Amino acid sequence: MLKGRKPYFGILVFPGTNCEMDCYYVLNNLLKVNCKYIWHQETKDDDINAIIIPGGFSYGDYLRSGAIAKFSPVMSFVRDFAQNGGLVIGICNGFQILLEENLLPGAMLRNNTLKFICKYVNLKVEDADNPFTSNYNKGEIIKMPIRHNEGNYYIDENGLKKLKENNQILLRYCDENGNVNTDANPNGSVENIAGICNESRNVFGLMPHPEASCEKILGSDDGLNIFKSMIDFISKF
């Protein structure tokens, strides 16, 4: 029911969100698809068929990143939307919110460096059989920036096992040759995990910023295929 329509992205805005315009620019100006902002107090929206929870510091990331945003009225809409198979992507703070909301398993700890990290990293596409990374080849190495304080992904052993069994790990930090090792792990994440999806593969969270790597002039356009994958998925019959 969601497929075969013209893509229409809703970009959530919480107080403290700060990447909403960057997402808007990519969708509206670069990819020329419909998109609009959705204020955190909204409880429904009938136009959209994909949701982006953008990066930033919702509620200042006070207490715990993402912890307070999950109480916003819009989140019950997001939950319903996801349960009905709608595509939801959470980027950075958006990923943290999805974890807090339990739409994705695991939790975020502070970077093991105890510092904010802003830099380009290499990522390995671990799975291309989902609506978010289908435009890449499995095993492809892509470059995107990370910009976060709390991107140290944690999940317990059972959870990890399940993630692996269901191919829910979509992106891992790696070096430029694709080696996934401790040296290439910027923040201490379990098994270099940078992005995961849920079991039904329609909710995706990642720490790197695809919206900030969609133009060569910024240093990389590798992020574009995330959005293109989603658009293809929605448009397909």
Added chain:
Amino acid sequence: MFDVEKEYKKLGLKYNEFLKIQEYLGRMPNYLELSIYSVMWSEHCSYKSSKALLKNFKTTGEYVLQGPGENAGVLDIGDNQAIVFKMESHNHPSAVEPYQGAATGIGGIIRDIFAMGARPICSLNSLRFGKLDEDEHQKYLFEMVVKGIGDYGNCMGIPTAGGEVYFDETYKGNCLVNAMSVGIVQKDKLIKSRAFGAGNYVVLIGSSTGRDGIHGATFASDELNEESESRRPSVQVGDPFMEKVVLEVCLELIDKNLILGLQDMGAAGITSSSVEMASKGNVGLDIDVAMVPLREASMLPYEIMISESQERMLALVEPSKLPEVKTICNKWNINCERIGIVNDSGLYRIFKGPELLGEIPVKSLTDGAPVYHHKFEKPKYFDDVCNFSLSEDDYLSLLNKYTYNEIFKKVISSPNICSKKWVWEQYDHMVQTNTVLLPGHDSAVIRVKDTKKAIAFSCDGNGRYCYLDPYKGAIIAVAETARNLACCGAVPMGLTDCLNFGTPEKPGIFWQFKNSIDGIIKACEVLEIPVISGNVSFYNESFGKAIYPTPIIGTAGLIKDVSNLIGMNFKDEEDIVILIGNDNDFKCSENDGMGGSEFMELFFNKVAGKCPDIDLSYEKTLDKLCVELINNGLVKSAHDVSTGGIAVTIAESCISGNIGAQINIDEKEKNLLKALYNENQSRIVISANKRNLKAIKNKCEGSQIAYLEIGTVGGKNFNINNKINIEINEIISLYNNTIEKIMSK
């Protein structure tokens, strides 16, 4: 009753100032009034020591829409767009409480930018600390200041895309934290701070008011000593989340045409912001302290009036628009209270409900503030220190101790030279997706979406040069920023400054100040860069010893077509390395460019000698030429020679390009160490494909700029005259990891 005679001193007022207040009022002030005068007449708010000199800056020019006088200066960048920027110091608060001091410094300068209606698009910072090695306190300050800047800017979603950091003993007791913020605005959405129209409301938006920062403005206008410890409560703390919300609220209010004026609250809180609004509009104002949302109910009226609680703005609102203003503030869940009303009496009146607590003529607080013309005199150190130069023997004995390789490695891993990656990786420098030249190059470059344009920014200032010659040192600071812009293909449009000096009442210090200002004036005149905003920070002394005079310059330049951007990194094997500009190195000039150099400090532990010379009109021609070469696509990289000399410049182009180079410097006429490490001005190292050499040479000749081929890009080694020969990987690791190593020790 309070003892007014005793209190004025405690508030930092001088006797003659106290008399002047009585004269303005025609009576004794009460404590509230006295407090208001003391903050308004503090150096920080009144510029009483510097006003007379700052008047002489050139403040108009081709691009200038708004010079000094508003919250920030404004430059026209075409297409109905303008950029707004200013730099400000937060030195004293950062010395006492580095994390919060730096954070609130960033918060403060950002408010100045959106007070003009602009959306902040970039921040830069200039930092100075004592030497890091073996000094845990300096490391702590550095760590916390960087964290404070990062946490605040990152949360705001404003890229901190540039800056500079230097370490020198002179800043040990008095670090410098200067922050610059830049915003962009549609010209027709620019808003001013002027209050007008009797009956219009003054509305406070943002955080509630607490006791923090009381007497902060007077604190900033004082030397640091044992007593500053006990006055610590004046430290304010920042709430970047609140500021982000306040920013969005203010921009929404302006966008919907709901407000008539806007002013940020900085030093001296409600008092200075409201008085400035009234003074600029030549009106009077009634403030009701009972309307101010408080954090602690027990606050006294004077505390409310001068509290420096952060993240607050004052808006001028037409009464009929107040409900709509409130609706928007409610949507964002922040305070919005009408605390004042414009009157046409010219009086500033403070009420608590119906009760009148104080009454002061507005203009007596601003235009009527005292102006000082301090004495100035060449300081004693001057002749001594400048009459020094390294002898040939000095160089020889150094070469007896170290090899060329060892010397170079020491230079490239000096904290003043090496990469500041440790710093900028803690700053979100990419948010807003406009940073097209990442930190590490000569300027921060921010593109303007939906146009071909980009804006380049560079911050610079060299305290050592200014110590050796404040006039020339200040000129060099301006010239260095212009040259940094030129290396990115940008034409300078205007600058902001932050002037960090010691105690202005000392004639030697005031001499430094006066000469620095004259230097800036001269440089601005020749290079045609107007001053559009700035800030003065005096009393940068600890235990009676002043820092080196440190004027910091932040310049903005326009890049017409961002697709021409090249960066400083060497690109391809077999490209030719060319030095363009000042060829004094290869002749024998009187000034060897070693005075105040990093080399001299590093190996001889001395800051002495003659400040390098600079010929401003030559500099201007060189910069123009560089931009032309870039715009014509003739060169592949450009990087200017600055601290550390040409060896460092070439190495940085290799490091950022991850490629080696073979360099041959003609040593016939002078020793190689001098040639490599002198800091002579007006030089740029470019690289180009062989086929473009002729065209480049012709252009240089046409501009009468010296052209010299000095080597070839390529290979895995950094090689100069076969005397320095090191694998590029080793250099990269030294350059990139030095600070991290020191900081994790």
Added chain:
Amino acid sequence: MLKVNVYVTLKKEILDAQGLVIKKAIKQIGFDNVNEVRFGKFIQIEINDNNKSEEEIKKEIDYLSDKLLANPNIENYKYEIVRN
């Protein structure tokens, strides 16, 4: 009036990077008999007493802690209620 002090700590099995750094610093200062340091949060909540039973209040605080103050995936909490 009621005061509730909530203490949130990382679960034992989770590496506490902040705690480790503090431990290192404590050792550096010269206290080498430190064994372990755990870093947590301390949240003081003041509630207008509304004559709720201890039971009810506990239920509320548990709810709050579970949903907001602590993330049960990584954190434990405990609390105490102080009446005055």
Added chain:
Amino acid sequence: MLKVNVYVTLKKEILDAQGLVIKKAIKQIGFDNVNEVRFGKFIQIEINDNNKSEEEIKKEIDYLSDKLLANPNIENYKYEIVRN
């Protein structure tokens, strides 16, 4: 073995931005009888007992708290020593 629990809180007069945001969130969840929320740190230190006197240990912890755990510009601390 000794356990020291150190509680670090912002001084009363210092803006507690985190506390304010948490308070708003608690209200939003539906507990509108919250008066105030203060956000602080909770540091648990485990020390190998070395037969130091209570006195000595207190001196050490005071020193630690002052220098490292709390920022005296803006924070207060208190602690308790638990022996087991």
